[in-house]
Amino acid sequence: MxxxxxxxxxxxxxxxxxxxxxxxxxxxxxxxxxxxxxxxxxxxxxxxxxxxxxxxxxxxxxxxxxxxxxxxxxxxxxxxxxxxxxxxxxxxxxxxxxxxxxxxxxxxxxxxIPADDDIPVSDIHVACAKTLKIVIDDVNAKGRTEHGESFISPFSQPIQLDSASWVANRWCEILPIPLKARQKLLELEDAQSRLSIIHQYLLQHKIL
Structure with missing residues (x-):
């Protein structure tokens, strides 16, 4: 381009x-x-x-x-x-x-940079999406308890747990990884590659 x-x-x-x-x-x-x-x-x-x-x-x-x-x-x-x-x-x-x-x-x-193809979460990565939902629900519940009506969710709406790109990007934001590693994930050309790396990380750290 x-x-x-x-x-x-x-x-x-x-x-x-x-x-x-x-x-x-x-x-x-x-x-x-x-x-x-x-x-x-x-x-x-x-x-x-x-x-x-x-x-x-x-x-x-x-x-x-x-x-x-x-x-x-x-x-x-x-x-x-x-x-x-x-x-x-x-x-x-x-x-x-x-x-x-x-x-x-x-x-x-x-x-x-062309936007990621809007592809669904593959069967092998479904666990990434399900675990992300647990994290989002937990963060939102705690936020509403602490701040009441003034709480604004830190996650973009609508929640798109069926989108490989959306799921990968949200994990990239919340994982406790160095900024340089986060930057490398941003630079990856496609969401599937990003989500595959996230999947391996979650497995290695026994999050999945």
Missing amino acids: QADDSWLPLFPLKTVLFPDGILPLKVFETRYMDMVRECMRRNTPFGVVLIKSGQEVGAAAEPEAVGCLAHMSDWDMEKLGVMTLRIRGGKRFRIVDTRVLPDQRLEARVEM
Whole structure:
């Protein structure tokens, strides 16, 4: 696919966003407040990328080559100077070129990575989906007990336990694995490969 001529604003973070993933963000740096406002004004996403080297604050960090579009689904500013966002992961992209703006924000020209084929969970991986449902139900039940009506599930809706892509991506988000490993899973071309690795991990750690 050809790279788009426009520049995508990037938000380098010490986390990995997956398609259909939900990520709460607190934005307090002026440069990112400006970026978020501009995206809101234009109704466009920004890109979330894992930091390869550098920090979230200060000078522009070096990003990993593959990231995920972030669509804002909700925002608030309960405290002056701190904006809270709830973003949802969109399509994956590969960085073709980057530039650093005077305020140390990163922008990139990117090429979009085709979305995973919407294939069902195979028979061998059904246990992954069933166990994920147990985890989701448990997290949601505890959340409702602790927070009542104000609780918002950290899992994207609708729940798609029959989708190999959705199941694989949710496991990638919640497993206690290093960020580099999470990034490698994001970069895998297809959901079936991602889910196969997850399946082996769950077996090895006696989760299945």
